[in-house]
Amino acid sequence: MSFAEAARAVGISTRTGERWRNGRGASGRIKAYPPVNAVVPLHVEPVPAVPARYLGEAERIHIADRLRERATVRAIAAELSRSPSTISREIHRNRTLQADGRWHYRPFAAQRRADARRPRPKTGKIGQNPELRGFIEAHLVLRWSPEQICHALRIRFPDRPEMHVTHETIYQALYVQGRGELRRELSRALRTGRAMRRPHRHAARRQQRYSHPMVMISERPAEAADRAVPGHWEGDLIVGRNSRSAIATLVERSTRYLLLVHLPIDHSAPAVRNALIDTVKTLPPHLKRSLTWDQGCEMAAHHSFSVATDVPVYFCDPGSPWQRGSNENTNGLLRQYFPKGSNLSVHTLKNLDAVAAELNSRPRKTLGWETPAERLSKLLAA
Missing domain, CATH: 3.30.420.10 (Ribonuclease H-like superfamily/Ribonuclease H)
Structure with a gap:
């Protein structure tokens, strides 16, 4: 088929078809993407794609290939139409430490690691670490505030990041009972003594304070x-x-x-x-x-x-x-x-x-x- 006929068959304009065929450079908020270099036969059933917000296995293979070619993170991001920060986080989050003491990005190991991390709900940091949970519970009994506990953890264990949490993590473990990370009765040791978190007021939920409606x-x-x-x-x-x-x-x-x-x-x-x-x-x-x-x-x-x-x-x-x-x-x-x-x-x-x-x-x-x-x-x- 000619180019114009192919564009009509797909249902796009010739201008859009030219962008697909020739690729596009980055401009403002528009990300760059490479030209189309392969055509999938129409009789092949499409493979269910990973949601666009997540990186897929093919993209991880591309990242690994380009890293071996010593391409920059921004160049890889432009080729995949992704943000450079997305590629940088992927490389540092899912890389593997080899026997020679160096970090290497292995695409299939990265894919397995990402798949294992995706399911919800997850066990929180406190629930995964009995030592951390015991430290927090012992100090809650002493009526320490969650903020005091998190600072004490950083002072007591400066070189162990697995023992570091924020005070919000402790509050979540107390109030979100579906997680079951801390005993519910420990909430009585808090300053407020509440067993449930009091929600913040929202402007949209304000009760009508005047008998006659307001004109905004x-x-x-x-x-x-x-x-x-x-x-x-x-x-x-x-x-x-x-x-x-x-x-x-x-x-x-x-x-x-x-x-x-x-x-x-x-x-x-x-x-x-x-x-x-x-x-x-x-x-x-x-x-x-x-x-x-x-x-x-x-x-x-x-x-x-x-x-x-x-x-x-x-x-x-x-x-x-x-x-x-x-x-x-x-x-x-x-x-x-x-x-x-x-x-x-x-x-x-x-x-x-x-x-x-x-x-x-x-x-x-x-x-x-x-x-x-x-x-x-x-x-x-x-």
Whole structure:
């Protein structure tokens, strides 16, 4: 068949066929591969291939042949369309120590070693070594922590890597009972005394903390993200000693203009809502477009705030303070006036207005060395 007919018969384009026939050089993330130099007859049944993520026997034979020819690891990786680190790990992991004291890569021995290592589940390091298991159990009875035990092992047996484990390996042997490497009752000697591992909290599994569903920051208008249109605010609380007092901060995204909200009694959800309503109502209509807040419990009444002010509230993702970058930066500046651990309830509304006025009259590099007050007055005049 001609080349074009062969490509049509296989079901590929002629351009793809040329790549198969001539090979391809490495380019960016595209790996190199050699040209096709053999054709398998159509009547031969295909042999079930090893999953692509694993090296096969044919690839190991190729590695051994090329190593005898003193080819580099990167050259072998390019020929097999594999990562150089994959080839390097394969050579060091599955090589064999010969009688002459030298290491040699033998492909069939490497294949047997890889096949023996693949089945799951496996016996862990602690279960395979009775001496290691006895040392760990004896020190757990003495109420040593797993981290103390793993450091003691490295000090006691510096030249025996089979006696070295990490503290996570000990925790796995205690909590994953299907492995049966350590007695379950030894978990009572841990600091927590728990027989089961407490899972870490995940943001996606958080329970709904507000009666009305949150509108996330991903749904905020695009005009708020590029800071081109004024009227989009970021808000948060700065908290005093023992979380008994607080001040609410509002920063306009376009001008970095600051408003400090007085919370003289407490910072519960109703108190924060009422104080924000009183503050926002003093703004002109074109400066009341949106408010972005974190997922603090003080904004539990966000729905009634939006109803009273016609200002939608958008919430940041959990653990993402950079989504309110202007507000976080301003709160850092405010700590010069309201240090951490101080009682914020002693500051009056007059004091808060004086601090806000001082910050609003400070030149900002991000505003071309204009002050927030000057930038805001220009927008209001326009």
